[in-house]
Amino acid sequence: MSQQDNGQCLSRRDFFKVSATTGGALLIAVQLPGCASLPAGQAENALRPNAWLEVTPDNQVILTLDRVEMGQGTMTGMATLLGEELHVSPDRIKVVFAPVAEDYRQPDYGLQITGGSTSISSNWVRLREAGAAGRMMIEAAAAQLWQVPVTRVQAIDGVCQVAGNAAVLSYGELASLAALQRVPSSPALTAPENYRYIGKQSKRLDAQAKSFGQARFGIDVQLPGMRYAVLSRPPVAGGKVKRVDRARAQAAPGVVKVIETACGVAVVAEQYWQARKAQRLLDIEWDHGELAQISTDQVFDCYARALNDGASDVRDEGDFEAARVTADRTLKVEYRAPFLAHATLEPQNCTVHITKDKCEIWAPTQGPDIARAVARRETGFSSDQIQVHTTYIGGGFGRRLTQDFVAEAVAIARHLDTPVKLIWSREEDTRHDHYRPASLHRLEATFNAEGKVTGWRHDIAAPRILDHFVGDAAGAVAPGWTPQPMVRLAAGLAKLTQPDPSPVEGAQDLPYEIANLNVRYAKADAGIPISYWRSVGHSTNGFVTESFVDELAHAEGKDPVAYRLALLPATSRLRTVLIAATETAGWRQSLSEGRFQGVACHKSFGSYAAQVIEVSVVDGDIKIHRVVCAIDCGQVVNPDLVVAQMQSGIIFGLSAALYGNITHKEGQVEQSNFHDQPILRMPQTPRIEVVIVKSQISPTGVGEPGVPPVAPALANALFSATGQRLRSLPLVLA
Secondary structure, eight states: OOOOTTSOOOOHHHHHHHHHTTTSOBOOOOOOTTOOOOOSOOOTTOOOOSSSEEEOTTOOEEEEESSOOSSSOHHHHHHHHHHHHHTOOGGGEEEEEOOSOGGGSBTTTTBOOOOTTOHHHHHTTHHHHHHHHHHHHHHHHHHHHHTSOGGGEEEETTEEEETTOOOEEEHHHHHHHHTTSOOOSSOOOOOGGGOSSTTSOOOOTTHHHHHTTOSOBGGGOOOTTOEEEEEEOOSSTTOEEEEEEOHHHHTSTTEEEEEEETTEEEEEESSHHHHHHHHTTOEEEEEOGGGTTOOHHHHHHHHHHHHHHOOEEEEEESOHHHHHHHOSEEEEEEEEEOBBOOOOSSOOEEEEEEOSSOEEEEEOOSOHHHHHHHHHHHHOOOGGGEEEEEOBOSOOTTGGGSOHHHHHHHHHHTTOSSOEEEEOOHHHHHHTOOBBOOEEEEEEEEEOTTSOEEEEEEEEEEOOHHHHHHHHHHHHTOOOSSHHHHHHHHHHHHHHHSOOOTTTTTTTTOOSOOSEEEEEEEEOOOSOOBOOOTTTTHHHHHHHHHHHHHHHHHHTTOOHHHHHHHHSOTTOHHHHHHHHHHHHHTTTSSOOTTOEEEEEEEEETTEEEEEEEEEEEETTEEEEEEEEEEEEOSSOSOHHHHHHHHHHHHHHHHHHHHHOOBOEETTEEOOOSTTTSOOOOGGGOOEEEEEEOOOOSOOOOOSSTTSTTHHHHHHHHHHHHHSOOOOBSSOOOO
């Protein structure tokens, strides 16, 4: 260590004597909303007063990731926020997955879930503050050690130094002394013009692990003595076992046990394929229950009756009835959206080991605290007896918010004294999903004598997702029964029982300025299991509203882009993305012969997106050539992740628009795998261009906003190409 400016010197040996008294690590104590205490089990030499950041004496910077990584880049984005203020490159930060703990709850939902495209937005301030506080404490430690004003200390790239002095100390060397410093109450954050990492391109932190097979997904979990389970479920939702003959399956090679649970009949074997083969030997008679005769036509009949019985206003401006009375003409249409499967490439799976007083779970779940609540219900254990290990996730899209696969695995594991991994087949994943809700839409527009629109009415019939989700979720918002947790429980339940926006989101907040605007909703639920699907209600309402506004443009003889711009407020951020997308796409300029364009724009999850799709149609065959997407998602943390998520959403949305359709006959799902529920393949994938609109507004969602404009832009392009107005998904030409 170099001689210090004041003539005094502290040897490295003396420095480490000081360091040893602090417990061996700097753990940044930032007082943040929801940050109280950590779960037990931390290393003895680690002082960790906050849930996100740890700096160890061996110079590791560790981020505990409170949202799951399911391909959306959360790991990289979060590390970028922390690294920006800690002055450490994100690729130097080690990321570990968070345990179930109250600290890691998403503050808007009151649950520890990953969804709603909120991972970055909910951590935008608190992770940067954690990094800034940590850096300031390290700088204070260095100033104390070198006996210089802290203003002379610079922390950069993981080391501290004094201006004009060659001496440097790593963050790790300063960690223990830094842990003794006062925690800054309001750490100053870096100004946008000085960002080193935020807004810059940087590599994904999970890329190498995934490329070389080092990332452990749920389906990869291996434990000593582990057995494999498959489950035969009732073919009709809500059904149950009436009679089962298990003798042949029980006698099959490798079979350990055949177990009847409330979920169905499980076969447990030494190897997965042994269990799957033995499953075929089960003789099960099912009681199909109340949905035994349900069909897709009956579902939409249920929806139609709900609308006929009357819908309730969710938005009412002006006087639509008066506009109707005085209208020169009206346009009435009906739109439909089907049930959709999530089709995650990693099928549902869960590994569970239950001992006398402990339940341990390894699961690719988007809601680890909900998984724990489900396990608590199945085992009768307390929360402290249940440990959930979250793994990498091979696609979520909202499917893994529903914890049925965890409940099944726990119910099976109760009958065994070894770990057991439950694996769903692709067919089971399709036929026993919790689907994107189907919906029915009736729209009416009124026109005056000059042919201009004077009124808009949109009636929606659909089920409420929260009605299907609240049972499991409510169990997760109860961390205990002392008075203070009861306050938090009440607050959490209030969030779960408030009106569910999912059926009307994207329709209720229609952005266009129309004088007499009425949006109404009628709850209609045929009993089909449903859950959150990527972009939720926006995925259907975006299709309906942006298709209908296109109809109005053509009814008035106006260009669809000019028509939208005329109806959007002057300050609307949708105008900006609409202009950016259409200019980049060369809207209707010099298109090749036989090429046609369609446009749509939509706000969802705080972000604004517009898309132009270019198509051709030959002998009824749809060819998508190009998609241009403009996105305004506030301050961009990593441009590459934004582009990737827009591309992902577009491909996901095109798959649904062209092929997505879950239908029911006699209570059973008719589709089973990718042969009859396809997704877009590489040769079908168009050229995709993404334009990012610059902004310094706080970040908003990117995981889902790329989906809603896809289907309407495609439908509008097909109308331009064929003259057919397609009002039902999937889009099938006559």
